[in-house]
Amino acid sequence: MATVALACQFCTTLNEVDISHYADRPKCQECERPFLLDRPVKVHEEHFDKTVLESDVPVIVDFYADWCGPCVMMAPLLDEVAKDGAGKILVVKVNTDASPAVSKRYGVKSIPFFARFENGEVVKTAVGAVSREDMYELAQVPADEESPVAGDSPNT
Numbered sequence: 001m002a003t004v005a006l007a008c009q010f011c012t013t014l015n016e017v018d019i020s021h022y023a024d025r026p027k028c029q030e031c032e033r034p035f036l037l038d039r040p041v042k043v044h045e046e047h048f049d050k051t052v053l054e055s056d057v058p059v060i061v062d063f064y065a066d067w068c069g070p071c072v073m074m075a076p077l078l079d080e081v082a083k084d085g086a087g088k089i090l091v092v093k094v095n096t097d098a099s100p101a102v103s104k105r106y107g108v109k110s111i112p113f114f115a116r117f118e119n120g121e122v123v124k125t126a127v128g129a130v131s132r133e134d135m136y137e138l139a140q141v142p143a144d145e146e147s148p149v150a151g152d153s154p155n156t
Contacts (some may be wrong), residue, residue, distance in 0.1 A: 002057045005091055006035055007052040009042065014050065019024035019057060022086045038086040040078050052092065053120040060091045060139050063103055063113040070129040071112045077135050085141035114138055 064071035082091035
């Protein structure tokens, strides 16, 4: 079973979710709203350790800020990686302005900052607006050649 602790985005209840069943749209135990695991999930500072460090699956963390142009530019690529890796990896977003202690703990000085966590440890990082190829290498999931990123030519 590929479980991860996720806080519901609606009622904040912490749930144990088996992400291998992402297509079944697992629901919050409290409010019964679905977890959408084929897209990045926002994680707040108070749940970071439980969600990321205690995850049974690899986690890609996007440290970002809403005001950051390159962060906004990378969002469609993160969406694509989350979709292609659904059920195998978890892609999360951590707002550096709202979660300064987590950002400091991992030495985030420039954003966007991407980190791959496995078994509670950072195993690889990337900083800045990275290429599609580099992001997929970080995620270690095969790219769906049918889903180009916004702005990419479908003929490339």
